[in-house]
Amino acid sequence: MQGVSRNFFTLAIVYAICGMVLGLSMAMTHDHTQMPTHAHIMVLGWVMSAVFAFFYHLVPAARASRLASVHFWLAAVSGIALVVGLFIMLGGNASIEPVVAVASMAFFASMLLFAWIALTAIWKSDNVVATRPATAV
Numbered sequence: 001m002q003g004v005s006r007n008f009f010t011l012a013i014v015y016a017i018c019g020m021v022l023g024l025s026m027a028m029t030h031d032h033t034q035m036p037t038h039a040h041i042m043v044l045g046w047v048m049s050a051v052f053a054f055f056y057h058l059v060p061a062a063r064a065s066r067l068a069s070v071h072f073w074l075a076a077v078s079g080i081a082l083v084v085g086l087f088i089m090l091g092g093n094a095s096i097e098p099v100v101a102v103a104s105m106a107f108f109a110s111m112l113l114f115a116w117i118a119l120t121a122i123w124k125s126d127n128v129v130a131t132r133p134a135t136a137v
């Protein structure tokens with residue numbers, strides 16, 4: 001794994017650790033106020049970033065696109081702003097809501113960008129999906 005795949009997988013691991021720490025703290029304190037934050041860190045963060053990592057790893061045509069790193073940075077910055085903003089908002093600071101709203105729209109934009117990158121890559125006639133290298137006989 002390298003390049004944008006490795007970046008996404010590293011980000012996924014960071015989300016998983018932070019999200020589980022938050023989940024454990026919710027369980028231990030019996031205070032589930034931050035449930036939506038935990039849920040989004042786990043699925044929007046850990047699961048989606050891991051899916052992106054494996055997609056880019058398996059589809060070299062998508063990885064080769066210059067837009068792939070734009071997708072990584074847009075998804076990383078907006079996703080982190082979204083969950084950190086949500087954490088602050090649910091912690092009782094409603095004034096952060098515009099940040100959460102902008103971050104949500106930016107994260108949606110990153111998904112549209114991924115849709116473009118992924119669909120153009122997989123529908124290209126010369127698309128090559130990584131497989132085990134062919135062995136000489």
Ligand code: HEM
Binds near residue numbers: 020026035039
């Ligand atoms: C250390 C491991 C984890 C702990 C201690 C933990 C703890 C919790 C707690 C206490 C809740 C709140 C339940 C409620 O109020 O009804 C919750 C909800 C949730 N957790 Fe976790 N969690 C863990 C791992 C995960 C993982 C690995 C995922 C997904 C990949 C995940 C996804 C979710 C989701 C989506 C919800 C919201 C469920 C709903 O909408 O009712 N959690 N978790």
Ligand code: HEM
Binds near residue numbers: 036039107
């Ligand atoms: C544009 C970004 C997103 C916005 C604005 C958004 C907004 C919301 C809202 C308003 C809720 C209801 C929360 C509540 O009732 O307390 C929710 C719940 C949920 N969302 Fe999202 N969401 C977004 C992206 C995602 C993505 C990408 C995923 C999964 C990959 C996801 C998974 C979930 C789950 C599992 C729940 C149920 C857990 C809960 O009730 O907190 N969301 N989301």
